[in-house]
Amino acid sequence: MTVTSEQRFGEFVVVRGHEGLEHVAELVLDRPRAMNAVSTDMARSIGAACDALAADRDVRVTVLTSSHERAFCVGADLKERNSFTDADLVRQRPTARAAYTGVLELPMPTVAAVHGFALGGGFELALSCDLIVADPTAVVGLPEVSVGVIPGGGGTQLLPRRVGAARAAELIFSARRVPAAEARELGLVDELVGEGEDRTEALALAGRIAANSPVGLRAAKRALRLGHGLDLRAGLEVEDSAWRSVAFSGDRAEGVAAFNEKRKANWPGE
Secondary structure, three states: OOOOOEEEEOOOEEEEEEOOEEEEEEEEEOOHHHOOOEOHHHHHHHHHHHHHHHHOOOOOEEEEEEOOOOEEEOOEOHHHHHOOOHHHHHHHHHHHHHHHHHHHOOOOOEEEEEOOEEEOHHHHHHHOOOEEEEOOOOEEEOOHHHHOOOOOOOHHHHHHHHHOHHHHHHHHHHOOOEEHHHHHHHOOOOEEOOOOOHHHHHHHHHHHHHOOOHHHHHHHHHHHHHHOOOOHHHHHHHHHHHHHHHHOOHHHHHHHHHHHOOOOOOOOOO
């Protein structure tokens, strides 16, 4: 796969590139009839798409988007879940979990473009990204306790890392839905853009990020993710390890040369 092509993973997920936007992949949630509710088949497709993206060294940034006009993703497919036996639910758990960890563990920077409802597992997919761009129609939240479960796609761990333990507890325990303006104030989303512009602005942001060293981007993300929550000394060791992985790379040599020669870098990506 290359980011100039389009590939479908199952019925509900598409990965595509864009002319004029080099090294950016768009991962599209494409189950509009169900407002992108994550069924077992859709979860399996998200995981497969993430595996393909992680293996593609040409991808420097991935943007997670939705094909539905009024929703990013409404979370788990509760109609499907209602038909499950306890044994079915246990069997399905690894597939569901792999979808969320697939997004979370993508090695390149990731940006979610959110509009409309991003609830439960839908918001957890967005939280699994490094940055979230939203438009004013966005409504986010983790309402799982209102249906007798907990946020099981990373929400109990990712939300406190964004907004702190007490704020995350209030949001999870109350199960409340948060409109876009408040979500921006609380740090639940990172950038609020004009209505209908979330995808366009997220792709533009991705293009700016993708202009930088792919080796540097992946190493910086690794340091950010692995160092979070560690004490300062341990975190600095993580950072030092990431620095050593890039210090003698072709990208580092090219970046310094391009700076001194006042030209655009031509990253070798190694």
